[in-house]
Amino acid sequence: METGKTKVISVLVDNKPGVLHGIANLFRRRNFNIESITVGPTEQKNIARMTITVNEDEKTIEQVVKQLAKLIDVLKVDELSQGNFVMRELALIKVNVPSSKERSDIINCVDVFRGRIIDVSTDSLTVEITGTPDKIDAFLNLMKTFGVIELARTGITALGRGAKSIRIDE
Amino acid sequence: MTKMSGAQALLESLERENVDVIFGILGGAILPVYDALCDNKKIRHILARHEQGAAHAAEGYARASGRAGVCMATSGPGATNLVTGIANAYMDSSPIIALTGQIPSTGVNTSYMIGRDAFQEADIIGITTAITKYNYQPRTVAEIPVAVKSAFYLATTGRPGPVLIDLPKNVQAGIADVEFTDKIDVGGYKLVGEPDLAKISEAANLLAKAEQPIILAGGGVIIAGASDELIQMSDLLMAPVATSFMGKGAFPETHPLSLGSIGMHGNPAANKLMGEADVLLAVGTRFSDRATANLDTFASNAKKIHIDIDAAEINKNIEVDVPIVGDAKVSLKMLHAAVSKKLQKGEGKAWTKRVKEAKEQLSPLLKELPKDLVPKALLTELRKLLPESAIVTTEVGQNQMWSALYFKALKPRTFISSGGLGTMGFGFPAAIGAKVACPNRPVVDIAGDGSFIMTEQELACSVTEDIPVTVIVLNNSVLGMVAQWQRMLYKRRYMAVNLGKTPDFVKLAEAYGALGLRATSIEEFHKAVKTALNSKVTTVIDVPIGSETDVVPFVPPGCGLPQQRGDY
Numbered sequence: 073m074e075t076g077k078t079k080v081i082s083v084l085v086d087n088k089p090g091v092l093h094g095i096a097n098l099f100r101r102r103n104f105n106i107e108s109i110t111v112g113p114t115e116q117k118n119i120a121r122m123t124i125t126v127n128e129d130e131k132t133i134e135q136v137v138k139q140l141a142k143l144i145d146v147l148k149v150d151e152l153s154q155g156n157f158v159m160r161e162l163a164l165i166k167v168n169v170p171s172s173k174e175r176s177d178i179i180n181c182v183d184v185f186r187g188r189i190i191d192v193s194t195d196s197l198t199v200e201i202t203g204t205p206d207k208i209d210a211f212l213n214l215m216k217t218f219g220v221i222e223l224a225r226t227g228i229t230a231l232g233r234g235a236k237s238i239r240i241d242e
Numbered sequence: 243m244t245k246m247s248g249a250q251a252l253l254e255s256l257e258r259e260n261v262d263v264i265f266g267i268l269g270g271a272i273l274p275v276y277d278a279l280c281d282n283k284k285i286r287h288i289l290a291r292h293e294q295g296a297a298h299a300a301e302g303y304a305r306a307s308g309r310a311g312v313c314m315a316t317s318g319p320g321a322t323n324l325v326t327g328i329a330n331a332y333m334d335s336s337p338i339i340a341l342t343g344q345i346p347s348t349g350v351n352t353s354y355m356i357g358r359d360a361f362q363e364a365d366i367i368g369i370t371t372a373i374t375k376y377n378y379q380p381r382t383v384a385e386i387p388v389a390v391k392s393a394f395y396l397a398t399t400g401r402p403g404p405v406l407i408d409l410p411k412n413v414q415a416g417i418a419d420v421e422f423t424d425k426i427d428v429g430g431y432k433l434v435g436e437p438d439l440a441k442i443s444e445a446a447n448l449l450a451k452a453e454q455p456i457i458l459a460g461g462g463v464i465i466a467g468a469s470d471e472l473i474q475m476s477d478l479l480m481a482p483v484a485t486s487f488m489g490k491g492a493f494p495e496t497h498p499l500s501l502g503s504i505g506m507h508g509n510p511a512a513n514k515l516m517g518e519a520d521v522l523l524a525v526g527t528r529f530s531d532r533a534t535a536n537l538d539t540f541a542s543n544a545k546k547i548h549i550d551i552d553a554a555e556i557n558k559n560i561e562v563d564v565p566i567v568g569d570a571k572v573s574l575k576m577l578h579a580a581v582s583k584k585l586q587k588g589e590g591k592a593w594t595k596r597v598k599e600a601k602e603q604l605s606p607l608l609k610e611l612p613k614d615l616v617p618k619a620l621l622t623e624l625r626k627l628l629p630e631s632a633i634v635t636t637e638v639g640q641n642q643m644w645s646a647l648y649f650k651a652l653k654p655r656t657f658i659s660s661g662g663l664g665t666m667g668f669g670f671p672a673a674i675g676a677k678v679a680c681p682n683r684p685v686v687d688i689a690g691d692g693s694f695i696m697t698e699q700e701l702a703c704s705v706t707e708d709i710p711v712t713v714i715v716l717n718n719s720v721l722g723m724v725a726q727w728q729r730m731l732y733k734r735r736y737m738a739v740n741l742g743k744t745p746d747f748v749k750l751a752e753a754y755g756a757l758g759l760r761a762t763s764i765e766e767f768h769k770a771v772k773t774a775l776n777s778k779v780t781t782v783i784d785v786p787i788g789s790e791t792d793v794v795p796f797v798p799p800g801c802g803l804p805q806q807r808g809d810y
Contacts, residue, residue: 086429094371101372131557138554144376144396147430 078107078127080159080230083140084148084240087113087120091145095122098143104128104136108161108227119147119240123159123229150238152230159230163208164190165199168219178218185211196221204228243419248383249278251420252341252409255390257284258422261312263303263678264288264341265296269316271362272343274414288678288707291699293320295671297327298697300338302675304331305658306633306685308467310397311675314341318362321408322369326665329373331404333662334488335461337397338404339390340374342366346412347381356410366408375403376428381410383418392426400433401552402465434551437568437576445547445564446580448521454593455481456519456544458504458533461488461661462526462551464654466570469493472525475578480590481523482597484512486533487646488661489526495650499597502605502650505533506797507643510604510810513795513803515597516541523577525549526570529559530662539802549573605810611764615787617641617716620767621648624686624714627771632684633676635659637669637693639723641716643793645688647810667696673711674704684712684775691717691744701754704780712774713782718789719744726792731799751782760784 085091092111099106107125114121126136133151140149152159169175175197182189182199185207191198201211205228212220232238246254252275256264263286268276279287290296293315300311315324321342331338345363347356354360367377375396378389386409393405449455457479463472469492476483476499483493484501493500502509504516516522522544527533534540537560548555548562549570556565566573612619621644628634630652636642636659651657658676660668673687687694694715704711725739751758757777761767767785774781794808 090367090371093368097371135554135558138556138558141430142552142554144429144431 078125079133080152080157080228081124081126081137081140082150082152082230082232082238083122083124083146084114084238085120085122086145086147087118088145091120094143094145095140098139102135102139104132110227110229112229116240116242123227125228147240148238150232152232157230157232159204159228160202161205161208161226161228162200162202163212163223163225165201165212165215165220166222167197167199167215168221169195169197170218174218178215181211181214187211243421245417246420247274247278248380248386248409248414248416248418249274251383251386252390252414253278253282253285254422255387256312259310259390259394261285264312264314265290265299265303265675266314266341267291267293267296267316267320269320269343269362271317271345271411272314272320272409272414274411275314275341275343275409288709289703290671291702292697293323294326294667295674295697295700295703297324297338297340298330298665298668298671299675299678299700300340301327301331301334301336302635302658302672303679304336304338304675305672306655306676307679308655309679310337310339310394312339312341316343316362317345317366318364320362321366322364325369325373326663328370328404328406330660330663330665330668332373332375334660335402335465336404337402339393339397340404340406342406342408343414344379344408344410347410349412366406370406373404374406377406377408379408379410380413383413383416384420386413387420387422388425388427391424392428395426396428396431400431401462434553434568437549437566437573441564441566442573442576442580445523445566445577446584448545448547448564449479449523449577449581450584450586452479452521453590454518454520454596455479456515456522456541457481457483458486458516458522458524458527459483459489459492460486460525460527461492462570463489463492466526466551467654468525468571468574469654471571471574471578473497475523475574478578478581478585480594482515484509484516486527486530486661487659490646491651491654491657494652496652501597501601503646504803506535507646507793507795508797508803508806509647510795510806511600513797513806514604515600517543517804518596519544522546523549524562525574526551528555534559534803535797536800536802539804615762615764615767615785617644617787617791618648619764620716620785621645621688623764623767624688624771625650627768627775628684628686632656632686633658633673633680635669635673635676635685635687637687637689638664638666639690639693639721640718640726640791640793641688641690641693643723644716647793649688666693670694670697670713671700673713674700674709677709677711686712686714689713689715690722691715691719691747692721692741695745698750701751701756701780701782705755710778710780712771713780714771715747715782715784716787717744717747717784718787718791720789722789722791723793725789729790729792730796747782747784751780755779757781758784760786762786
């Protein structure tokens with residue numbers, strides 16, 4: 073898997089049916105590997121933002137960006153440059169709670185990682201945690217000692233730093 | 243605003259794009275459009291006998307004329323039968339518009355609706371996403387004019403390509419107020435601007451200093467109508483011009499600086515000199531594997547300049563020194579002006595001499611006609627028999643590669659073949675389309691027996707619709723190209739290549755009401771071609787050739803252009 077560094081690509085697209093299919097199809101057809109993809113509406117009407125992370129070498133990333141830019145539904149593509157963007161991922165983790173002693177241990181960990189407990193039952197806790205993928209990985213490792221029942225990760229979403237944007241001129 | 247049906251809105255929109263012909267086959271889900279065609283006086287409908295034929299005919303029309311070709315089919319199998327033709331147009335950057343009928347998007351009968359696996363339903367939007375520049379599925383009558391206008395705009399601008407419009411039956415039949423405007427809906431699509439001046443200047447510096455420059459011209463030169471600019475550039479630099487297979491016709495192959503096409507079955511002089519050049523100017527070409535062979539030895543001594551209208555082609559297959567993103571015609575003009583200022587006249591005599599010598603040694607012309615009907619002689623003779631303006635299409639396989647090697651194309655848009663996809667069965671329907679676009683010029687399909695059988699049913703179309711073309715079947719009773727590979731690369735272990743009792747092509751032609759002729763000597767071939775050119779109906783000329791004739795020279799898979807084997 074580790075063929076290069078993980079790169080984050082921001083893509084603004086027309087928010088309409090079929091767009092995701094076109095993008096997914098491009099990655100499959102050109103043999104590019106998607107690590108994660110998040111999609112959601114933007115502050116601009118009818119425009120959605122996709123944040124795609126790709127683990128490929130420089131040359132392939134250049135092709136990914138160019139091929140994405142060629143798609144009719146794609147309005148703008150931007151490869152977020154190393155260190156010059158902020159990114160977050162959200163994870164929901166359902167953790168096994170064997171006893172009340174472990175329950176307080178888990179809650180301590182959640183506090184340290186600045187997570188939140190969003191659901192409680194007699195033998196489980198569901199934790200919400202936000203951060204970089206590394207931070208979530210670290211937290212997950214801790215939770216494994218208690219037993220992870222279920223996990224949902226969103227994949228990262230990101231924006232470039234500073235006032236600069238790839239906003240579409242209206 | 244005018245009240246009309248979706249079908250009428252479609253035809254009106256097509257007329258506004260100056261469409262005069264549609265190649266198609268009808269079926270249940272496209273009936274409203276065919277019903278509207280009853281009242282249309284401007285658009286001719288040509289009934290193909292298989293949708294693949296319709297799609298290839300539309301491409302033949304497009305490539306001969308430079309205008310978008312239109313094909314139409316019903317939903318389900320009609321639409322999926324177009325797929326090969328659409329993929330072909332995508333690979334060869336040809337502007338075609340594919341219109342397909344579709345199951346209704348809404349209706350009273352909810353089991354006969356998109357998404358319910360209704361009779362003859364196929365997700366043609368999903369299926370063609372990877373092989374169209376874009377596709378549309380209007381869900382209201384009012385969206386049709388915008389979809390058609392946008393489709394033609396996308397298909398014909400930038401790097402051209404196929405666009406599909408899928409028309410749900412209820413949208414074809416529905417009545418609504420329709421407005422025809424110049425509005426288009428093309429998302430983030432932008433035309434490329436002027437090429438970067440700094441890059442032009444950088445390229446000019448390289449070219450002005452080059453001692454052994456070479457030009458590689460691709461299909462983009464033909465699409466951009468940049469042949470004159472290409473000739474001027476070649477003359478200015480005294481640079482020999484090789485073409486990719488798709489570029490055949492971009493540069494007159496009788497020009498002293500023409501090297502013919504490069505590649506796996508390229509002209510040896512072109513393949514050899516590509517390795518000797520110090521600067522390569524590549525225009526409108528995508529460096530396909532069949533053109534470059536092994537990349538390590540491709541033009542390995544040359545600094546590379548790459549002009550292409552599609553930015554994604556830059557550095558895709560080959561890393562280049564100077565990329566120029568722009569239209570071939572515009573870029574060549576600017577580059578010509580820039581080089582003119584910098585060039586020292588009177589240089590390059592040694593290179594010109596070397597080019598001449600390489601051509602004479604490696605790619606000798608036939609001194610005298612051989613007694614036997616060998617492809618080289620046949621195609622050399624065919625060139626003499628056809629006027630410059632004649633359009634030649636080919637099938638795929640040995641017939642195609644012999645044509646590339648020995649049939650000299652003199653003008654752009656006169657050599658039409660399936661380059662990227664390599665679709666057997668392309669040539670004949672494409673010839674029909676080309677003939678419709680250029681009714682006053684002879685159109686000849688150079689075919690093999692294996693390929694011709696794949697779309698031979700279009701004889702019915704060409705005879706019934708009065709579209710006379712000539713088909714020359716180089717008949718070796720085998721699937722020759724794969725047989726050659728089995729012979730050369732699989733120790734002569736032949737499997738599934740022998741066509742056994744191929745049909746009698748003379749009788750086959752006659753069965754369709756076409757003219758069938760057979761030529762077993764050069765004299766008979768002459769006579770047959772002359773008869774065909776004067777014939778009022780499509781003529782099939784059966785030319786038996788040896789079943790073990792190879793296409794040589796040949797660059798074996800994995801090898802580089804310099805490792806070409808066999809004599810021209």
